[in-house]
Amino acid sequence: GVVAMVYALQHDDQITESGMRNDPISITRGIEFSLNDYRESGKAIGAIRAGHLTLMLTAGIDPSKVRTMYMAGASGTYVDPVKAKEVGLIVPYCTLAKQVGNTSLELAKDLAFDPDYLEELNSMRDKLLTDHTMFVSSDIFRDLYTYEYGYWAEGMPLSRYRRALERYGVDGYLDQKEPPRVDRLYERDIREIGESLSALDISPVMTASWSCSRCGKCIKECPEKALSMDDGTFSIRTGYCLGTACQRCQEICPLHSYDYSAYRLS
Template identity: 65%
Template sequence: MNGTAIALDIGTSGIRGQLLDLGARKVIRTCITTRNPIPGCNVMDHMSFAIQYGQELAHQILVDAIKQIISKLTSEPLIRIAVCGNPIQLSLFEGIDIRDLAYAGDNKLKIEGVKRKDRTGHIADGKIIGMPGVQIIIPPAVRHEIGADALAMMLKSGFLDDDYCMVTDYGTNAEMALKVKDKIYTGSAAAGPAMEGQQIGNGMIAGPGALSDLVRTPQGWRSKVLDERLFAKDGPVLNIRSDIAHNEGLAPEGITGTGVVALVYACQQDERVIDSEISNGSVRITRKIKFSTEDYKEAGKALGAIRAGHLTLMITAGVNPQDIKKMYMAGASGTYVDPVKAKAVGLVPPDSEHVIQVGNTSLELAKDLAFNPDMLAELEELRKKLVTDHIMFASCDTFRDLYTYEFGYWNDGMPLNRYRRAMERYGVEGYLDRQTPTDVTRVCDTDIREVGESLDILDISPLMSSSWDCSGCEKCVRGCPEKALSYSEGTFKIRTGHCLGTSCQRCQENCPEHKFDYSAFKMNA
């Protein structure tokens, strides 16, 4: 078939879109955003915003951003759009009630009068996003809690072909799965935005100018900075111990998630971390870019959540961690991070001898569906065959216990020996200390396997506005930590993608007249 289509990966921290030539079966161009447009830092924030302020509003915000991406990619008519993402993002995109995803357990659903929604794979009409006549291809969720992104992670990585292995899509919402013979255990850790370079002082997503790694050399730590094609090039050389930076090579504009992991590793290796604090102030990268104690602790929350998630799956499955010899790493962070450093800071199980970095599997599945919509039937059959046991970390005592130790270690200076004793109690002693050689296979050089003729990066942030009778003191504006709120000529405006949403609300709390009403904001016409 001739014509064009769009493949979309709707991620928690950003959206990636590709324009496809259906006849030639190739990528024409790529466009990515620096953030998800819905207010909040993670998937739980997005869900909370939608439930508290209206799922229709969240749908409008997401669709507005996606239309901006599409208009950047093409002005020509489209045959179809194929999407992939977690159940919450895809439900908000399609305008489906998400309350059945918000509550754990059937009893709570019954009390609230909420029925589970059908999330099998299907083809919808483009009218759901204001583009009638365009086919919308929506892949199935394995179960209500296990989305199409997790299915993509398992299907496009090679994970399903092994007997004992793990796979993780490293990001704000870290999807993970453990395979023990024919049984699959899955979980999803709300790791927070540090894995995508957000909520870090000088953080940014994986894009041109992002510091993505550090490599030890005789002169110091050579930084690696992504160029316009997202390939890692040499940047400044850092001496972590003496805090001296030699500015040479490609200048970094910020730090992405994998760069955060590399900095955590380097600080630990060069003994700059004492009791969860970076000694002698921040690590200097350039005159404007630094890595602070606050950044280290924010990163620790993400690293700790992922390690606690991996351990929870293995403990629940009753499997010896030393049997897990293979690890698949997916997503942008899973592609650019150094697996050796990742293993040292807890992102990869210590006994994994073979690590395979597979790139953005969610976008790859969306692309497959755009080229071949008949693949939906194959995915449905695969979904039915998968025997899965999903662990809800939010209500899992094992995860809560392990994450308490992780938080204490990364943020409160808790001695590692206390965590070691907990490992013994769970029967996984030695987990924190074992070191094994790591054989690395990179399936692709960049997380997006093919970008086409161009790559555009957009800071898309739809606007909501509202107004009311107040003094206009602007304490709400000055108190916004992300500078997402503005005031002009009697109207307040919020850049939704920059707003922290329900996890913040400082604008409302700072109003001395108690007139600020977040719920009054609506999308700009």
């Protein structure tokens, strides 16, 4: 949701060198996105972009040759790669973004079925330790993140950052806007993993009730199928619900009687 919000603000020219045209912006009832939220989000985005550049420059990789990006975890599941590229979260020369979902669970499954695979992973780990870059001691990262911080948090013109990148031979890095092709290699965040292994659903359930027409629109609108209703009582499986990052159930209610804040642990 934050990536989408930053993208929307930039795309609609809501961000100026002096601040945000409308501060704060109301997203939904009780939820606002302020200039400070934008700046804090930008610091994180800037650290990732500076990190990508640091790794490529340290390894002698030409950023313009990086055409494929792999996105895992939350980024590999929920983040829109097109918007991520626009705000600077993936290498701008990337033409293909592969979203691979929850790789931690996949690795656990592979190790459970093939314990000998751990030896191969240890060998890979040793190679990574041989060529290790610490951002905290990297002059390149410190230099680049100084400009990122200035741009996101202090209103520094992007032109100054462009001039800094020219010194590293990557001029034009911030100007690549062609949307990447997206290849989603997962079905859901945690998919079914066979008869011998299964994912345990230990997430608590929250319930609430109120007077409504029971039209069921809120249930149909839920993208994660986390919401159900039984005899007038609504139940949410918290492990599936996107919570305040979504709230489509509340927004779709034609009577405006749906109240997400009314839920309590059952």
